[in-house]
Amino acid sequence: MGGERSWLIIDDTSLPKKGDHSVGVAPQYASTLGKKANCQTQVSVTLASREVPLMLSLRLFLPDIWTADPARLKRADVPLEHQGSKTKPEMEGSKNRWLMRLARDFRVLAI
Numbered sequence: 001m002g003g004e005r006s007w008l009i010i011d012d013t014s015l016p017k018k019g020d021h022s023v024g025v026a027p028q029y030a031s032t033l034g035k036k037a038n039c040q041t042q043v044s045v046t047l048a049s050r051e052v053p054l055m056l057s058l059r060l061f062l063p064d065i066w067t068a069d070p071a072r073l074k075r076a077d078v079p080l081e082h083q084g085s086k087t088k089p090e091m092e093g094s095k096n097r098w099l100m101r102l103a104r105d106f107r108v109l110a111i
Contacts, residue, residue, distance in 0.1 A: 006049040012061065012088055014039040023076045026063040043091050059091050 014030035016039045023040070030037040045057040059082075066072060067085040 006047060008056075009044075009046045009048055010089075011044055011046070013042050013044065015042070023078060024060045024062050024066060026065045028063050041088075043088050061088055061091060062086075 012031055014028075014032045014037070016030065016033065016037055017025045018038065019025065020038070025038060025040050027036055027038050028041060029035070030039045030041070033039075041061040041063075043057075043059050043061055044055060047054040047056055062078070062082070062085075064085055066078075067083060070083070073083050
């Protein structure tokens with residue numbers, strides 16, 4: 001794995017949901033559906049090469065309707081360090097140094 005024919009891919013994946021009790025569920029743009037829908041969104045970092053893809057990171061995106069409601073976050077047991085409002089690119093912010101070091105070994109970092 002690695003080398004000039006390997007890619008690091010940062011992507012979001014939407015999971016359509018009914019109701020609003022699952023953590024992160026809210027009306028938001030669902031990339032997999034191409035429209036706004038009630039869903040959860042995950043942000044992933046995957047290493048892809050000619051071999052099998054390897055997921056390196058997977059995090060649940062919390063929309064503003066969730067991060068603005070401390071009682072809801074507490075009921076859902078969302079860890080304190082994940083309760084702040086972040087954009088999808090910012091979600092990997094704590095890992096950016098790690099990703100940039102890793103990206104030196106690959107030809108392309110796709111975001």
